[in-house]
Every structure is written in structure tokens, then in C-alpha cells.
Amino acid sequence: MWQLHQFPLCPFSRKLRLLMGEKGVSYELKRENPWEESDELWALNPAGRTPVLHDPDKNLTLCDSRAICEYLEETVERSPMINGTAVGRAEIRRLVALFDENFYADVTAPLLQERMRKRLVLREPPDSRVLRQAMKNAHAHLDYIDWLIDNRAWVAGATMSLADLAAAAQISVADYLGGIDWKDHGPTQRWYSVFKSRPSFRPMLSEKMEGIHPPAHYAKVDI
Amino acid sequence: MWQLHQFPLCPFSRKLRLLMGEKGVSYELKRENPWEESDELWALNPAGRTPVLHDPDKNLTLCDSRAICEYLEETVERSPMINGTAVGRAEIRRLVALFDENFYADVTAPLLQERMRKRLVLREPPDSRVLRQAMKNAHAHLDYIDWLIDNRAWVAGATMSLADLAAAAQISVADYLGGIDWKDHGPTQRWYSVFKSRPSFRPMLSEKMEGIHPPAHYAKVDI
Ligand SMILES: N[C@@H](CCC(=O)N[C@@H](CS)C(=O)NCC(=O)O)C(=O)O
Ligand SMILES: N[C@@H](CCC(=O)N[C@@H](CS)C(=O)NCC(=O)O)C(=O)O
Numbered sequence: 001m002w003q004l005h006q007f008p009l010c011p012f013s014r015k016l017r018l019l020m021g022e023k024g025v026s027y028e029l030k031r032e033n034p035w036e037e038s039d040e041l042w043a044l045n046p047a048g049r050t051p052v053l054h055d056p057d058k059n060l061t062l063c064d065s066r067a068i069c070e071y072l073e074e075t076v077e078r079s080p081m082i083n084g085t086a087v088g089r090a091e092i093r094r095l096v097a098l099f100d101e102n103f104y105a106d107v108t109a110p111l112l113q114e115r116m117r118k119r120l121v122l123r124e125p126p127d128s129r130v131l132r133q134a135m136k137n138a139h140a141h142l143d144y145i146d147w148l149i150d151n152r153a154w155v156a157g158a159t160m161s162l163a164d165l166a167a168a169a170q171i172s173v174a175d176y177l178g179g180i181d182w183k184d185h186g187p188t189q190r191w192y193s194v195f196k197s198r199p200s201f202r203p204m205l206s207e208k209m210e211g212i213h214p215p216a217h218y219a220k221v222d223i
Numbered sequence: 224m225w226q227l228h229q230f231p232l233c234p235f236s237r238k239l240r241l242l243m244g245e246k247g248v249s250y251e252l253k254r255e256n257p258w259e260e261s262d263e264l265w266a267l268n269p270a271g272r273t274p275v276l277h278d279p280d281k282n283l284t285l286c287d288s289r290a291i292c293e294y295l296e297e298t299v300e301r302s303p304m305i306n307g308t309a310v311g312r313a314e315i316r317r318l319v320a321l322f323d324e325n326f327y328a329d330v331t332a333p334l335l336q337e338r339m340r341k342r343l344v345l346r347e348p349p350d351s352r353v354l355r356q357a358m359k360n361a362h363a364h365l366d367y368i369d370w371l372i373d374n375r376a377w378v379a380g381a382t383m384s385l386a387d388l389a390a391a392a393q394i395s396v397a398d399y400l401g402g403i404d405w406k407d408h409g410p411t412q413r414w415y416s417v418f419k420s421r422p423s424f425r426p427m428l429s430e431k432m433e434g435i436h437p438p439a440h441y442a443k444v445d446i
Contacts, residue, residue, distance in 0.1 A: 046367060047325050060310065066289070067316030074309045086297045087283065093290030102270050144269060 002027035005044065005052040007034070008209045009116060009176060011108050012065035012100065013051040014169035019069055019162065021200025022079045027053070035121050066096065069162055081162040092156045095148075095163035103170045106137035111177040120211060135179055142185040149187040168195045172204070176214040197221040225250035228267065228275040230257070231432045232339060232399060234331050235288035235323065236274040237392035242292055242385065244423025245302045250276070258344055289319065292385055304385040315379045318371075318386035326393045329360035334400040343434055358402055365408045372410040391418045395427070399437040420444040 002020075004027045006013030020027055032041050034050050044052045045063040053062040062068045073082045082092050111134050114126035145167060148155050156163035171192060174180050182189050195201055205219040225243075227250045229236030243250055255264050257273050267275045268286040276285040285291045296305050305315050334357050337349035368390060371378050379386035394415060397403050405412050418424055428442040 047321055062313050063317045064320035067313050067320060070316055071309055071313040074312065086294055089297065090285050090290050090294040093293055094285070094287045097287035097290060098270050 001055070001057075003030045003054045003056065004028070005030045005032040005041065005054065006050045007032060008204075008207045009112060009173050009212075010034075010050045011104060011169045011173045014172060014204060015100075015162075015166050016051050016053065016065055016068055016072075017204060018165040018169060018200050019072055019081060021198075021203075022081065022165070023072060023076045024078055025072065025076055030054075035117060066100065069096075073162075081160070081165065083159065083161065084157065088157055092161045092163045095156050096166040099163070099166040099170050103141050103167070107134050107141060107174050107179060108170050110134040111174055111179045115177045116209065116212060131179075134174075135181060138174055138179050139181065139184075142180070142188050145191075146185055146187040149191050155191075164191075164195070168192065168201070172201075175218055176209070177212070178215050182217075193221060224278070224280075226253045226277045226279065227251070228253045228255040228264065228277065229273050230255060231427075231430045232335060232396050232435075233257075233273045234327060234392045234396045237395060237427060238323075238385075238389050239274050239276065239288055239291055240427060241388040241392060241423050242295055242304060244421075244426075245304065245388070246295060246299045247301055248295065248299055253277075258340060289323065292319075296385075304383070304388065306382065306384065307380065311380055315384045315386045318379050319389040322386070322389040322393050326364050326390070330357050330364060330397050330402060331393050333357040334397055334402045338400045338402075339432065339435060354402075357397075358404060361397055361402050362404065365403070365411050368414075369408055369410040372414050378414075387414075387418070391415065391424070395424075398441055399432070400435070401438050405440075416444060 002025065004013060004016065004020075006017075006029060032038065032050050032052075034041060034048060037048060041050070041052070042048050044054060044061050047063060049063070051063075051065055051068065053068050054060070062071055070082070073080065082089055084092075110130050114131050114134075118124045118126050145155065152158065154160050154164050155167055171180065171188075196205060202221070205221075208214075225248065227236060227239065227243075229240075229252060255261070255273050255275075257264060257271060260271060264273070264275070265271050267277060267284050270286060272286070274286075274288055274291065276291050277283070285294055293305070296303065305312055307315075333353050337354050337357075341347045341349050368378065375381065377383045377387050378390055394403060394411075419428060425444070428444075431437075
């Protein structure tokens with residue numbers, strides 16, 4: 001069985017869990033805190049990062065969430081998530097990169113730094129200037145997602161794709177950390193609440209990161 | 224014809240140019256300085272980044288170098304660069320991510336900041352502490368590439384792949400900026416000098432970034 005090395009607020013691990021949930025691939029969770037720089041994580045992944053997908057029976061180790069998503073797409077037929085024409089697939093991958101890289105750098109990473117690492121590891125108070133900027137950035141990213149969803153059925157086109165999973169993964173971590181102000185983002189909010197009620201998503205919503213409490217609306221699927 | 228929006232020291236654009244060179248895809252260069260935040264770049268790419276591959280006749284715009292590489296791989300049969308079994312392809316993509324993300328963040332990005340942006344844009348002297356750290360990081364990354372090449376014919380396995388192109392693209396920018404000390408990296412140096420003599424690579428070696436001069440060894444293919 002696959003073992004997914006992750007921690008509850010790693011957005012790239014969440015993207016993978018959504019994909020494996022949609023595809024019906026079973027796995028067990030292995031807790032890994034990348035900031036502890038454990039020898040085990042470095043031995044599995046020379047980049048020292050989560051997620052790692054590892055099958056000890058087959059002696060198979062896969063690293064980097066996008067490489068892993070492509071692998072699952074190539075090996076599991078059910079629920080294709082990088083589908084369509086070459087141009088359509090390029091659009092899905094462009095948006096996955098936008099959420100994995102830009103949304104992460106602008107919003108999720110500073111929130112994780114200020115509200116998770118400073119609390120659990122550095123034992124410092126968060127910097128409210130950085131938090132304010134991250135929330136402003138979130139607002140701009142949600143404006144763009146609103147626009148996408150106003151113009152298409154799903155984020156990258158007519159069907160659900162890996163771009164939706166990548167967006168939902170980043171948004172869910174930012175929302176857990178109190179970084180999303182849903183006011184004025186009706187389209188994204190409706191898309192996200194449909195998403196939250198999917199069987200692939202629900203288990204994650206009840207998981208907690210020790211010592212960090214999400215806002216009351218976080219796990220509610222009807223708002 | 225494709226237009227590639229780029230600047231001479233963008234490593235992600237170099238990776239694409241190597242891939243298009245190997246595949247025999249022709250294109251023209253469009254100069255773009257992402258730090259100028261031009262409206263034209265933002266209109267083409269909502270992430271405001273280079274590279275962008277654009278075909279005005281077909282009204283087709285592709286963004287994110289990895290998404291573009293996958294597109295070229297799917298649409299151009301010649302010289303496949305993400306090839307082999309699903310596990311082999313996952314290894315190629317893992318290494319592309321390692322060079323695009325980790326080598327870039329640890330080595331190329333600080334060198335670009337200190338030796339290019341500070342000179343051309345901010346008009347400040349470089350921070351020698353940051354430069355020393357980037358060169359130390361380069362050393363550690365080259366150790367890993369030495370190890371890969373000692374154990375495989377090419378970076379990701381028995382044949383040349385996108386991982387080689389991604390590594391060469393980052394290394395060539397770091398080398399241009401004086402960030403690579405080749406001493407003690409025989410395997411990578413030999414692999415890189417083979418690479419430099421390829422027709423896909425040679426044109427880039429003679430291009431200059433205005434105001435920034437590469438070290439004497441940079442464009443020599445025999446060392
Ligand atoms: N491109 C990687 C990014 C993974 C990543 O940044 N993971 C974070 C946790 S959310 C991490 O392990 N950071 C520790 C580090 O970079 O040293 C992926 O998609 O898997
Ligand atoms: N993941 C992107 C990264 C592109 C990237 O970081 N490009 C740099 C130039 S080397 C850039 O435009 N930076 C400006 C910015 O991020 O605002 C890709 O592979 O295309």
C-alpha cells in the first residue's frame with residue numbers, strides 16, 4: 001500500500017489526497033514535519049520536502065507533487081484530471097503551476113510561516129504586517145478565480161481537473177489559517193462549497209493541526 | 224511562428240530553448256524584462272512571468288515552462304524528452320522540479336538578484352554574504368549531480384531527458400553569473416561540456432545580457 005509522507009497543512013499533500021480520493025487509490029498517512037529535517041525524509045526525498053509517496057513493498061519512491069500527479073494520471077484510468085486536447089492540458093498545467101507557485105508564495109507560505117511555524121517551531125508572535133499582505137494577496141487571487149469560474153464551468157474548462165484540486169488545496173490551507181475573507185467572492189465560494197462536500201475532501205476537513213484551530217466556518221460544507 | 228517572450232538569463236526560457244532546439248521547433252525571441260511588469264506580459268501571463276510561448280496567428284498563449292514542455296512533448300514527436308516507463312517519467316519530472324525549484328531558489332535566483340537585478344535595476348552593490356551562500360549551495364547541488372552522473376548515463380537515466388535540459392539551463396545561468404566553481408566536479412563538468420557543444424545550446428552561449436559579462440570559461444565548449 002502507498003504511504004503518503006505529509007503533515008495536515010501541507011497544501012501539496014492535500015492536492016495529492018484529493019487526486020487519490022477522486023481516483024480511488026488507497027494510501028496510509030505517515031506524519032512528517034519537514035522543518036525537523038529528519039534523516040528519513042532526506043533519504044526519501046533529496047529535496048527534503050513533503051509530499052513523498054512511497055511503496056515499501058515495491059521499493060518505489062515518488063517525489064514532487066506534480067510529478068506524482070502525472071504518474072497517477074498515467075497509471076490510474078479512473079477520473080482523469082489532466083484531460084482533453086494538448087491546449088486544454090496546457091491550460092490545466094498552467095493553472096496548477098499558478099496555484100502551486102504563485103498562490104502558495106503569495107498567500108499560503110506566509111500564512112504557514114506566521115501562523116504555524118512561528119507558533120509551533122519558532123515560538124514567536126506572528127507579524128501582522130505580513131498577515132495583512134497575505135490576505136490582500138488572497139483577495140487578488142480569489143478575484144482571478146472568480147473570473148475563471150464566471151467564464152467556465154470549472155477552473156480550467158468544461159470539466160473538473162487537477163487545476164480545481166490544486167486551487168482547493170491551497171485555499172483550504174489558507175482558510176484553515178484564517179487567511180480567506182469570503183466576502184465579495186461569491187463564485188469561488190459556491191465552487192468551493194460544492195468541493196468541500198465531495199467524498200475526497202470531507203475527511204481532510206475534520207483533521208486538525210495540533211495547537212492551531214481553524215475558524216468556525218472552515219469545516220462547514222454549506223457556506 | 225512561435226514567439227518566445229524571454230530575457231537572456233531566464234533559466235526557464237533557456238530550458239525551453241534547449242527543448243525546442245532538440246525538437247527542431249522554430250521560434251523568434253521577444254525580449255521581456257519581467258521586473259518592468261509590462262502590461263503586455265501581464266496580459267499574456269496572469270502570473271507576470273517569463274517564459275511565455277505565444278503564436279499570434281493561432282491566437283495561442285502558453286505559460287509556465289513545465290506546462291509548455293509537456294505541451295511540446297505531446298505535440299512534437301521528434302526527440303522525446305519525457306520518455307520511458309511511468310516510473311522513469313516520474314523520475315525525470317522529479318529532477319526537473321528539483322532543478323526548477325530547489326537549484327533555482329538556492330543558487331540561480333540569489334545570483335540573478337545580486338549580480339543582475341542589483342546592477343541593472345536597483346543600482347546597489349551585491350551582498351557578498353548572499354553570493355558566498357549561493358556558491359556554497361551550488362557546490363552541494365553539483366555534488367548531487369556528480370553522483371547522479373556517476374550512477375547513470377544521463378541525469379535521470381539511460382537516455383538524455385528533460386532533466387538534463389533543466390539542469391543545464393540552471394547551471395548555464397549560474398555559470399554566466401560566476402556562481403559555479405568547477406573544481407572537484409569532474410563528472411558534471413564533463414557532462415556539461417558535452418552539452419555545451421550541442422547545436423541546441425551553442426547559440427545561447429554567445430548571447431550577452433547587457434552590462435553583465437560572463438567569465439572567460441563560460442562560452443568555451445572544451446572545458
Ligand atoms: N514542488 C514541491 C513543493 C513541496 C513543498 O514546498 N513542500 C513544503 C511543505 S508544504 C516543504 O516541505 N518545505 C520544506 C522545504 O522546502 O525545505 C511539490 O509540489 O511537491
Ligand atoms: N514556474 C515558472 C517560473 C518562471 C519564473 O520564475 N520566471 C522568472 C524569470 S527567471 C520571472 O518572471 N520572475 C518574475 C516574477 O516572478 O514576478 C516557469 O517554469 O515558467
